[in-house]
Amino acid sequence: MKTGFISSETFQNHDTGPGHPEQIARVSVIIENFKKLKNKNLLWKKPSIIKDDIIKDTHDVEYLDLVKKSFPTKGFSSLDGDTIISPGSKAATFDAAGSIISAIDGVENNEFKNAFCSVRPPGHHCNQNKAAGFCILNNVAIGAKYLIKKYEYKKIAIIDFDVHHGNGTQDIFYENENVLFISTHQYPYYPGTGSDKEKGKFNNIYNIPLPAGTNSKQYLDAFDFALKKLKEFRPEFVLISAGFDGHISDPLAQFKLQTEDYYVITKRILETSKKFCNGKVVSILEGGYDLDALRDSTKRHVDALIEFI
Numbered sequence: 001m002k003t004g005f006i007s008s009e010t011f012q013n014h015d016t017g018p019g020h021p022e023q024i025a026r027v028s029v030i031i032e033n034f035k036k037l038k039n040k041n042l043l044w045k046k047p048s049i050i051k052d053d054i055i056k057d058t059h060d061v062e063y064l065d066l067v068k069k070s071f072p073t074k075g076f077s078s079l080d081g082d083t084i085i086s087p088g089s090k091a092a093t094f095d096a097a098g099s100i101i102s103a104i105d106g107v108e109n110n111e112f113k114n115a116f117c118s119v120r121p122p123g124h125h126c127n128q129n130k131a132a133g134f135c136i137l138n139n140v141a142i143g144a145k146y147l148i149k150k151y152e153y154k155k156i157a158i159i160d161f162d163v164h165h166g167n168g169t170q171d172i173f174y175e176n177e178n179v180l181f182i183s184t185h186q187y188p189y190y191p192g193t194g195s196d197k198e199k200g201k202f203n204n205i206y207n208i209p210l211p212a213g214t215n216s217k218q219y220l221d222a223f224d225f226a227l228k229k230l231k232e233f234r235p236e237f238v239l240i241s242a243g244f245d246g247h248i249s250d251p252l253a254q255f256k257l258q259t260e261d262y263y264v265i266t267k268r269i270l271e272t273s274k275k276f277c278n279g280k281v282v283s284i285l286e287g288g289y290d291l292d293a294l295r296d297s298t299k300r301h302v303d304a305l306i307e308f309i
Contacts, residue, residue: 014089017076025291055137057149099117157180159238165193177202185209219257235276250290
């Protein structure tokens with residue numbers, strides 16, 4: 001079976017203004033690279049049109065209404081100090097959330113074995129009722145709630161290897177025994193959360209804070225602890241918040257990961273979880289702000305998804 005690649009042209013209309021790191025080119029370089037590679041093991045697919053009822057399982061009704069009313073008819077507006085929106089941001093925002101629904105349905109319907117969603121804006125800093133850190137809707141959380149409600153799964157694992165802690169995802173699932181949230185991240189750093197003392201009501205939050213300057217060996221050694229937790233949990237489905245800003249070239253953080261590390265990280269997740277989830281893995285783009293590093297790292301991430309049997 002093939003690997004699904006979910007994206008939409010609407011990401012190009014989410015204009016965050018000159019000099020903003022969460023720029024249109026982030027997804028452009030990924031899509032252009034995969035088009036050039038012409039990998040026959042990729043199945044390209046568009047996002048689903050996402051219904052409000054699906055979003056409301058994750059986000060407060062009042063917040064969703066606020067978001068819908070916030071998109072300007074011209075120029076720029078902001079949902080917080082970092083989260084800039086423009087007229088085209090609306091379609092991109094809802095397509096980003098719809099992409100994980102499309103990916104999950106594709107895996108469940110055996111259209112493809114696993115999937116990567118190449119979308120923007122990212123999602124993991126957004127909680128139930130607040131945009132933050134470039135994030136407007138929490139895409140991966142929407143996916144987890146969808147798996148629980150529609151497909152009646154009891155054990156969903158979310159692995160977040162973005163260099164910034166996924167505080168929004170943690171908030172949403174802090175008291176949810178059906179979801180294990182594992183995060184490796186630079187600490188202390190933005191957004192300030194993610195200590196190993198934040199464990200969740202059901203011991204379902206597992207943070208692995210790492211210092212600035214963490215290199216490949218140090219990171220991969222620490223990641224073994226994440227994999228042990230994943231194995232103990234025995235997930236039925238795995239979602240990945242795939243941030244590539246831990247790369248040594250990234251301007252927004254101080255990890256020293258190499259491009260090849262993202263292949264190794266992904267492969268280890270797949271191998272560790274395959275006995276429990278039968279390879280059901282969906283990954284969605286979060287951070288990554290050096291364009292060359294992002295292009296090459298996502299390629300190796302997807303290579304691991306494609307190669308997995």
